[in-house]
Amino acid sequence: MTKPEEVPTLETINEFLRDDTRVKLAVVDIDGVLRGKIMHKTKFLNIVEEGFGFCSVVHGWDIEDQLYTQEIEFSGKEAPYFDFIAKIDLSSFRRIPWENNVPFFLVSLVHPKTREPLYCCPRTLLESACDDLMNTYGYTAYCGTEFEFFCFKETPEALKEKGFTNLNPLTVGMCGYSILRPTDNQEFYYNAFDWLREFRVDIESWHSETGPGVFEAALAYVDAREAGDRAALFKTSMKQIARKHGFMASFMAKPYQDLPGCSGHTHFSLKDKNGRNVFAIWDKSEESEIPGVSKTMYHFLAGLLRGLPSIMAILAPTVNSYKRLVERFWAPITVSWGIDNRRGAVRIIVPPASSPNGARMEVRVPGSDINAHLVYAAVLKCGYWGIRTSQTMPIGPLSDKVDLDTQSGEKLARTLQEATAAMEAKGSVAREVLGDDFVNHFVKTRRHEWTEWVNAVTDYERKRYMELI
Structure with a gap:
């Protein structure tokens, strides 16, 4: 079981993942559905500080992967389907018991053009509400x-x-x-x-x-x-x-x-x-x-x-x-x-x-x-x-x-x-x-x-x- 005091930092992440070969990551989309991937540990350690590219279509389609009928920034005829910057939230570290204890992290999304937290990222919106209070x-x-x-x-x-x-x-x-x-x-x-x-x-x-x-x-x-x-x-x-x-x-x-x-x-x-x-x-x-x-x-x-x-x-x-x-x-x-x-x-x-x-x-x-x-x-x-x-x-x-x-x-x-x-x-x-x-x-x-x-x-x-x- 992961205790709060066992949350990794950039300095300790190598030790946390010492015996692992893969890491699971996920973003939360607009419907609350987790969208993610398995990543090789070496790749993960290379991107853990700066983040990695995650296709913007995750906020451009619905729960059945159908593009929205109304054009938005992240999908449609004119959309370039650029990458968001996905930032690893080390505090979200967990291991999934029913998946052989694979390490798991949530990520938050940053807009690559503004370098600001993505305005439609659910985790970002909640963080903003908590910060206000x-x-x-x-x-x-x-x-x-x-x-x-x-x-x-x-x-x-x-x-x-x-x-x-x-x-x-x-x-x-x-x-x-x-x-x-x-x-x-x-x-x-x-x-x-x-x-x-x-x-x-x-x-x-x-x-x-x-x-x-x-x-x-x-x-x-x-x-x-x-x-x-x-x-x-x-x-x-x-x-x-x-x-x-x-x-x-x-x-x-x-x-x-x-x-x-x-x-x-x-x-x-x-x-x-x-x-x-x-x-x-x-x-x-x-x-x-x-x-x-x-x-x-x-x-x-x-x-x-x-x-x-x-x-x-x-x-x-x-x-x-x-x-x-x-x-x-x-x-x-x-x-x-x-x-x-x-x-x-x-x-x-x-x-x-x-x-x-x-x-x-x-x-x-x-x-x-x-x-x-x-x-x-x-x-x-x-x-x-x-x-x-x-x-x-x-x-x-x-x-x-x-x-x-x-x-x-x-x-x-x-x-x-x-x-x-x-x-x-x-x-x-x-x-x-x-x-x-x-x-x-x-x-x-x-x-x-x-x-x-x-x-x-x-x-x-x-x-x-x-x-x-």
């Missing part, structure tokens, strides 16, 4: 995500042959928090927990969820930079571990119409330089107009709520994401919040529901299909903006008596197209906090995603129209 207020952001995911007794080849229909779930029935079900796949259940701990992607807890073959894993609550890396690594790692045990794990937000979708609920808090949680109230001067909520937490929440409609395309990044955000399934559909209330977009957790150090907010909009780096960055930048500009609350808390189907507050986007338009709009909070360069690029990637959906002929259409229309 630290440099202005001395705050360190902490995050943790709870990922739900379905498992199927399938292979990629079988899925293609079946036309991605009639999938065979790993377990049957609705067995949330079951002690019985995990014993049916006990080797996978415990190997995943232990291997991920060794990989420095610790799971705080995990259990079966309600639905056939569904699990939920809560990742350890750590500083935001590390949390983003761990979330990206967790999804790929769990897919690999599942395949090693003969089945598949899917982080699709809504595989079944008649079952709840897969959430990616994410928790946030801020600590000062003394390690004190500034979302908690330590003396009366810190109390806001909302009992139990500090002034810092109040302004952070206000900024997030005001920015929420314009960052929806990040929190719900796929066409399928919006199938999860519907009434009756404990999924938020409005700009809303409440104290320890799971029915809103944001759940505030403060004493007595937690200890002072445990005070936090849970953003319940994201599904398991998120790019966590981007979600963390977007929420933190909205919160930072809220604190910096002393934003006030746009709406009061949800009543305990509010029905799921009649939530008050501005309706959140119901499609990726609506969410993309809200982000793109002139003067949007997203533009204010994320910057035009990132927003312009991300909007084009989501328009591409929507266009692919609009042009697709589906089973639904054939069933509805082929005979009767």
